[in-house]
Amino acid sequence: MMFRFEDYSITDVNTRKVLQCILEKGPITKRRIQKNTGLSWGGVYNSISKLLDKNVILETGQIRKDTPGRSPNLFDINYKENLSVGLDVTLGKIIGVVSHLDGKCIYSKTLSMKSNLSQDVIEGLLNVLYEIYDFVKEADYIKTIGLALPGSTIKGWDKEGLEHPFHGIFPKNLKDLVEEKFGAITGIFTDPDCLLASEINNLADKSNKDIIVVLRWSYGIGLSMLMDGKIYQGSNRMSGEIGHTVIDPNGELCSCGKRGCLETYASLQSLIRKIGPVSNFKEILNLYNNHDPYARKIVDDAMDKMSIILANTINIIDPTILIIGGEFASLPKEVFESFKAKIYQHIMIGSETQILQSNLDDKATALGAALLIRDKIYYEVFELK
Amino acid sequence: MTEYILAVDIGGSKYMIALLDSHGSLVEVSYHKWRTLSKANVIDETITSTRELLGKHLDKSPSMIGITIPGLADPRRGIWLKSSFSGIGNLSIGSIFQGEFGIPVYIDNDARACALAEKIFGACKDKENFLYMTISNGIGGAVFTNNMLYYGGYGHAGEIGHCIVVEDGYPCKCGNNGCLEMHAAGPGIVRTYLSLAGNSGPYDKSLDAKAIAELAKKGDATALKIFQLEGYYIGKVVATISNVLNPEIVVIGGGVSLSFSLFEESLNKTMDKYLFKSANPNLKIRASQFGYNGGIYGAAAVALSGKNQLYNWANLSLG
Numbered sequence: 137m138m139f140r141f142e143d144y145s146i147t148d149v150n151t152r153k154v155l156q157c158i159l160e161k162g163p164i165t166k167r168r169i170q171k172n173t174g175l176s177w178g179g180v181y182n183s184i185s186k187l188l189d190k191n192v193i194l195e196t197g198q199i200r201k202d203t204p205g206r207s208p209n210l211f212d213i214n215y216k217e218n219l220s221v222g223l224d225v226t227l228g229k230i231i232g233v234v235s236h237l238d239g240k241c242i243y244s245k246t247l248s249m250k251s252n253l254s255q256d257v258i259e260g261l262l263n264v265l266y267e268i269y270d271f272v273k274e275a276d277y278i279k280t281i282g283l284a285l286p287g288s289t290i291k292g293w294d295k296e297g298l299e300h301p302f303h304g305i306f307p308k309n310l311k312d313l314v315e316e317k318f319g320a321i322t323g324i325f326t327d328p329d330c331l332l333a334s335e336i337n338n339l340a341d342k343s344n345k346d347i348i349v350v351l352r353w354s355y356g357i358g359l360s361m362l363m364d365g366k367i368y369q370g371s372n373r374m375s376g377e378i379g380h381t382v383i384d385p386n387g388e389l390c391s392c393g394k395r396g397c398l399e400t401y402a403s404l405q406s407l408i409r410k411i412g413p414v415s416n417f418k419e420i421l422n423l424y425n426n427h428d429p430y431a432r433k434i435v436d437d438a439m440d441k442m443s444i445i446l447a448n449t450i451n452i453i454d455p456t457i458l459i460i461g462g463e464f465a466s467l468p469k470e471v472f473e474s475f476k477a478k479i480y481q482h483i484m485i486g487s488e489t490q491i492l493q494s495n496l497d498d499k500a501t502a503l504g505a506a507l508l509i510r511d512k513i514y515y516e517v518f519e520l521k
Numbered sequence: 522m523t524e525y526i527l528a529v530d531i532g533g534s535k536y537m538i539a540l541l542d543s544h545g546s547l548v549e550v551s552y553h554k555w556r557t558l559s560k561a562n563v564i565d566e567t568i569t570s571t572r573e574l575l576g577k578h579l580d581k582s583p584s585m586i587g588i589t590i591p592g593l594a595d596p597r598r599g600i601w602l603k604s605s606f607s608g609i610g611n612l613s614i615g616s617i618f619q620g621e622f623g624i625p626v627y628i629d630n631d632a633r634a635c636a637l638a639e640k641i642f643g644a645c646k647d648k649e650n651f652l653y654m655t656i657s658n659g660i661g662g663a664v665f666t667n668n669m670l671y672y673g674g675y676g677h678a679g680e681i682g683h684c685i686v687v688e689d690g691y692p693c694k695c696g697n698n699g700c701l702e703m704h705a706a707g708p709g710i711v712r713t714y715l716s717l718a719g720n721s722g723p724y725d726k727s728l729d730a731k732a733i734a735e736l737a738k739k740g741d742a743t744a745l746k747i748f749q750l751e752g753y754y755i756g757k758v759v760a761t762i763s764n765v766l767n768p769e770i771v772v773i774g775g776g777v778s779l780s781f782s783l784f785e786e787s788l789n790k791t792m793d794k795y796l797f798k799s800a801n802p803n804l805k806i807r808a809s810q811f812g813y814n815g816g817i818y819g820a821a822a823v824a825l826s827g828k829n830q831l832y833n834w835a836n837l838s839l840g
């Protein structure tokens with residue numbers, strides 16, 4: 137299927153403003169859009185026509201008026217025909233979601249993966265997409281597809297000696313492959329960036345002054361940071377790699393080729409290997425809660441190491457909010473509180489960073505991928521480069 | 522027309538006054554030791570010395586003043602909030618200088634000022650993401666992200682000195698043990714030297730980091746060991762921070778950076794061991810080219826950033 141980016145994407149700033157206003161306040165009249173956006177009457181008119189042309193919005197009726205004269209039309213998002221799909225492609229499973237433009241999830245599908253061979257993972261993600269398309273039925277309604285992949289899978293494509301979680305060669309043209317097969321604009325993002333997008337979407341109280349750091353503490357360990365309304369990317373899109381902070385250069389060999397990285401102490405993958413026979417965090421937590429001494433030792437050690445690295449990160453970044461997400465967000469409340477206390481203990485006095493336990497479910501990263509790719513086409517919230 | 526900047530760098534035991542042009546060429550710099558350290562005297566001495574220096578260059582009248590202070594600054598209101606070395610606090614040094622000389626005055630703390638100096642005059646002109654750290658009697662840091670000076674959520678960003686580098690190390694006033702500042706700043710260098718050298722070392726009470734550097738240059742084994750440790754401590758923390766921030770370059774300034782050659786090798790070795798190389802293949806670590814005059818360039822950079830509203834300067838959201 138052929139399509140052109142320009143046919144879809146909304147590039148002019150005013151139209152994006154109008155769209156965002158309708159998303160937040162719709163159904164809404166032109167008059168109120170003008171009031172809310174501060175645009176000229178002509179500007180609002182133009183933008184509305186463009187959005188109607190692209191089927192992004194529709195007329196949903198009229199305000200009932202008692203006075204004579206034409207009643208003003210109401211506009212709202214055409215939710216049904218503007219869907220964004222997100223996939224979280226991680227070790228052991230692939231989670232797919234379908235979401236409305238406002239981030240509301242309307243369908244999800246989880247596929248357990250036994251194999252971590254790249255070719256099987258690709259087949260798995262295509263299968264999840266086929267199921268999603270079966271659910272939606274009208275392929276044209278899906279405008280965007282976002283894929284959340286482990287940072288090392290994306291970043292490691294061109295680098296030798298850097299192992300990513302999936303064995304064998306991961307296709308470099310995955311984006312093109314998906315776009316060609318499904319005809320929706322596709323984007324690939326790192327999983328911590330996706331989780332960050334979801335967390336921000338979920339935060340009730342936020343201001344654009346907020347500096348938000350999200351930790352995805354899962355099979356791998358990665359950070360994503362929102363500064364000045366933008367997701368920080370570093371000098372070569374390699375920021376947030378705290379999982380490969382070396383703690384003991386004589387420690388265990390890590391997938392990155394170094395020894396004693398934080399991931400060898402604290403990633404879910406290493407915990408499963410060390411504690412075995414367990415296959416997920418839930419089972420580890422069961423052992424932990426039943427006072428299994430070895431599981432306790434390993435998990436406590438993971439939290440100790442993580443607390444120092446996070447404290448150092450806070451000393452440098454001074455975020456307003458740090459959210460702990462990923463599997464480890466399901467730590468029991470009292471364990472999380474003691475972990476939090478450990479971080480505070482290592483931070484310089486005077487820091488006011490709020491540390492929160494994520495309350496999102498395991499679909500959050502997939503949903504974040506859907507949000508980030510939506511950003512590219514419709515309107516920018518996160519300003520990813 | 523060339524613009525001139527008056528730069529005032531206030532330190533713990535000394536201060537510097539300089540006249541520079543806006544391209545960073547020094548007209549003259551004068552160095553002074555404090556006679557007494559008090560709120561009133563800091564103002565008196567710096568203003569007197571400033572008048573003296575300006576009196577010699579009547580044809581180069583400055584159009585702005587930049588001041589760097591050690592400790593906490595409120596750059597938006599020109600207030601020196603808290604000193605890191607004396608009881609000085611809540612001093613409206615900005616408005617006092619403005620009243621005295623009748624030109625705009627801009628102030629900031631030394632680490633941020635020096636980061637601005639690297640951006641405007643130094644090694645980071647074409648860099649958008651970098652880390653600056655200053656190591657002298659204390660350790661400070663400042664971060665540039667997306668081509669802007671980064672303040673953090675509460676104005677505390679860049680507290681490199683309080684990153685923990687030695688488990689159960691020297692206790693720090695911040696409440697932790699083993700902060701980088703306690704081990705790698707001047708007093709920590711002396712402390713470790715004394716503990717390693719025992720009582721037989723060739724030192725006296727005036728021993729400081731500079732003297733230990735001199736000893737190292739003469740081949741003193743303990744002093745050399747100290748600077749190896751220095752490279753290790755700095756390398757470990759810089760690697761951790763670089764994994765988070767993915768900067769293009771790290772610049773080290775302050776008095777201890779004058780001995781960069783003594784710890785460069787150990788620093789690079791540590792970075793090789795601790796840094797996630799695949800993510801930071803081109804990261805460079807350099808000593809600041811401004812050497813002893815770092816604070817002067819910092820003050821000038823603060824003035825330029827303030828006057829021309831560059832690099833997000835003073836755009837912090839303090840409480």
Ligand SMILES: [Zn+2]
Pocket residue numbers: 379380381390391392393394397399
């Ligand atoms: Zn590693």
Ligand SMILES: [Zn+2]
Pocket residue numbers: 682683684693694695696697700702
């Ligand atoms: Zn400390």
